[in-house]
Amino acid sequence: MTTSLSAPNRLPWPPIIYLAAIAAGIVLLVVYPLPWIEGPLADILFAAGWLLAAAGAFIGLAAVRVMHKARTTIMPNRISEHLVTSGPFSFTRNPIYLCNTMITLGVGLIVGSIWFLLAGVVAAFVVQKVTIEREEKHLAARFGKKYRDYAARVRRWV
Template sequence: MNDDTPNPAAPPTAWPWPPILLAALVAAAVGLGIVAPLAWPGEDDTMAHVAGLGLGLAGLALFAWAAWTLRRHNTTILPDKAADVLVTDGPFRFRRNPIYVAHVLILLGIAEVTHNIWFAVAAVAYVPLVSWLAVLPEERHLEARFGDAYRAYKARTRRWI
């Protein structure tokens, strides 16, 4: 192993960035909604509320399904811990990062239900931030840990959408 090769036993990052980012962005959206509210560009009707609830509930369901799948495989859900197993079934069959997709859906659902545009802005900001701080290190970790099996999974399964 040279200096550029990650240690397969090492965790992807030292910090659990996704929950930290999510909490910080939720706090920022709430705060900005109070001190710098912006007009909601959407409709204020029953169908819009149903759509918002649908997005949020879909995000919660996707998160629960992904967490249950990881638990069933006896591997960690914690983004700052080393993976024990390469999970490629459940929601991981369709996307490599279903938990992060779930976070975005939840933020968008909250935006519609609360009519706080800052939650939509937070969802947009979350994608590049979590990609840089968590997804890329996780991908390096999984490739170092699982080699060709991860590369094959990565080739057939999209990251986000």
């Protein structure tokens, strides 16, 4: 049961999950490489990968900066001190997880690996089930109506 004074998770799952997804992507790329798109479309996907990864990094850095300024933790296994709704949090409730997913997908496009794309999608799904849903309960218990109004206004991902 989540109370306003209990942490949403015991472990910081998201970094572990995304690192496992990246490791799985690397191993599968080496052990069982899948065919990739050839020609000009491959170049476009390569460039799109860099843009996606850079945008993800920008969103993540902006989110960390806003959370630091609000004096609340970025650790998903710690109690939130303040509800942050500005900066990237004004268009997604989970900008850091969105950042991690975008970077993983971007790397997939850069290296031309379907495995990384699949790993990014699976990691996002697992993070939502293992972390986000627990964090949402924690934030609702901690901040009540203020969080529920925010959640009704801003989407979970994008």
